[in-house]
Amino acid sequence: MPSPTDWWRSAVIYQIYPRSFADGDGDGMGDLPGITARLSDLRDLGVDAVWLSPFYPSPQHDAGYDVADYRSVDPRFGDLGDADKMIAEARSLGLKVIVDLVPNHTSNEHAWFRAALAAGPGSPERERYIFRDGRGPDGEEPPNDWRSVFGGPAWERVADGQWYLHLFDVSQPDLNWGDDGVRAEFSAILRFWLDRGVDGFRVDVAHGLIKDADLADYEYADEMILGGLAPEGAPPPPMWDQDGVHDIYREWRSVLDAYEGDRILVAEAWVRPAERLARYVRPDEMHQAFNFEYLDTPWSADPLRQVIDTTTVANAAVGAPTTWVLSNHDVVRHATRLGYPVGEPRRHGIGADDPQPDAPLGLRRARAASMQMLALPGSAYLYQGEELGLPEHTAIPDELRQDPAWERSGHAERGRDGCRVPIPWEADAPSYGFGPADASWLPQPDSWAEYALDRQRDVPGSTYELYRSALRLRAEHALGSGTLTWVDTPADVLAFRNGEVLVLTNFGAAPAELPLGARVLLTSEPLTSDGRVPQDVTVWARA
Incomplete structure (x- = not known):
């Protein structure tokens, strides 16, 4: 632990x-x-x-x-x-x-954003967010071409003509982290x-x-x-x-x-x-x-x-x-x-x-x-x-x-x-x-x-x-605080040692071999009848 x-x-x-x-x-x-x-x-x-x-x-x-x-x-x-x-x-x-x-952002119902809308351009309240004037003759275009992660433009215009940045939903105005407040x-x-x-x-x-x-x-x-x-x-x-x-x-x-x-x-x-x-x-x-x-x-x-x-x-x-x-x-x-x-x-x-x-x-x-x-x-x-x-x-x-x-x-x-x-x-x-x-x-x-x-x-x-079982064995063998050492394997197999535990995942269609004498601790699916590792299976073993 x-x-x-x-x-x-x-x-x-x-x-x-x-x-x-x-x-x-x-x-x-x-x-x-x-x-x-x-x-x-x-x-x-x-x-x-x-x-x-x-x-x-x-x-x-x-x-x-x-x-x-x-x-x-x-x-x-x-x-x-x-x-x-x-x-x-x-x-x-x-x-x-x-x-x-x-x-990164608050709700547009946060008290700060409501105060920013009420206070208007140039106010300390508006400085807590990223407000800008728009582009074009009447400021009708967004300040830049940034897009929201959720789709659409990343800017929304408010009643007084300024725009605020929202990299996510329009209801999530971005905060201005250049503001000390x-x-x-x-x-x-x-x-x-x-x-x-x-x-x-x-x-x-x-x-x-x-x-x-x-x-x-x-x-x-x-x-x-x-x-x-x-x-x-x-x-x-x-x-x-x-x-x-x-x-x-x-x-x-x-x-x-x-x-x-x-x-x-x-x-x-x-x-x-x-x-x-x-x-x-x-x-x-x-x-x-x-x-x-x-x-x-x-x-x-x-x-x-x-x-x-x-x-x-x-x-x-x-x-x-x-x-x-x-x-x-x-x-x-x-x-x-x-x-x-x-x-x-x-x-x-x-x-x-x-x-x-x-x-x-x-x-x-x-x-x-x-x-x-x-x-x-x-x-x-x-x-x-x-x-x-x-x-x-x-x-x-x-x-x-x-x-x-x-x-x-x-x-x-x-x-x-x-x-x-x-x-x-x-x-x-x-x-x-x-x-x-x-x-x-x-x-x-x-x-x-x-x-x-x-x-x-x-x-x-x-x-x-x-x-x-995996969480119990992870704790018993201190895998979270261990050290990884790679093991040479065929191309479709990934294997490493973490302390005394061998971890092997087979990605290939052909069953993979475990080392001779390996003692299996846990498998994500059953092994083959002759003890090999099928495709898309991970094994923890001591070997």
Whole structure:
């Protein structure tokens, strides 16, 4: 188990998407009391910490990432008392608690933005955001050609003629981090939640807070993936990964370091190459940064080996662990993603009339991928339901979609609703045990009864028991704090040693050989009758 002072270097952290985890009152929306009641299940699974996506007051135009008040709880989820109870229960179970922080933008219903609209051009209130005059004779054109990550222009005009920047939804105006008042406010917000006992913050859009001062046009905006990756050969994007963000995180690190208990900062930063991402986890900045390059890598031995090597080396150069992840609330679940042909571009949502994945193949590969990830040195994040083998819901009726990307992209992107459907706990209960009633804010597929926790707990070979065994063995063998050494293998096989454990994944059609005398600890699927490793299977062994 991680020691109290470096727990984050090797921790397994479980992401809770509050509206879809557990509903305590039956209104169809998950809430903090529901989460509190289910924390013991996460303790039993074997994770070290939980990360909660936003539960702050919000008009919910972007599922809570449009925050109207950073110091309270949305009534849909409970109140501050419920947050305190949840933190206390987690602590009693030995779980750390990380909460989401959304500093790139606020809701347009935040008191600051309302004040900015009322105060008018040139006011201190308007300086908290990025307002500009428009182009053209009457200022009728946006200040530049930037595009919203969710589709459409990144500028909205207000009644007095000025425009404000919103790199995401129109309801999410970007803050101006050149304003001293903005910086002071967020330092105070950090202290508010640290004083309530949280162990850290996952920082949304960590690479986006500072924009190039010139706000120059950027013709490649439409080609960028989720607002972070410029096409090869393009100039650096003026809205992402500006050097000035690092000054902010040094300030925040000094705030966290004043508290006991090794509180942490986690960067959601879609940044390449690995050396640029590693800058976020230098010793005086953040502690972790999600390895999205690993998430995006095709299911193939050589590309995976390359990304494991490059990201591990880049992080080691600054003394930081690598933070592995395969799924989250923004991407198609990997049990579905891996059911498509290897090398296809990652999909941004799936609809009923889109090409459908090979579901059994996707789950088989997902189990193998998860075992590979959990054997790598460093920390790892799990997304709620992946321990059940949950696939993406690929048949949500379009009229029920709630992700703003669906409308803003002109229905070109299905969006992220498919990975956000409330998860199943009990096969024969209303809403599969999500809550005490049938209500569910997004529809649950009929097939999800088979994935429910009560159908998998204590069932040998189930995905849940595979995860539970992997987490137990990971802790017993200290894999998170170990050292990776590659093993020479055929081209379609990837193998490494981490301490005394051999980890082997076979990507090829021909079964792979284990070393003579190897003692198998865990397999993602059964071996062949003669003890060889079939295709799309990962094995942990002592050899």
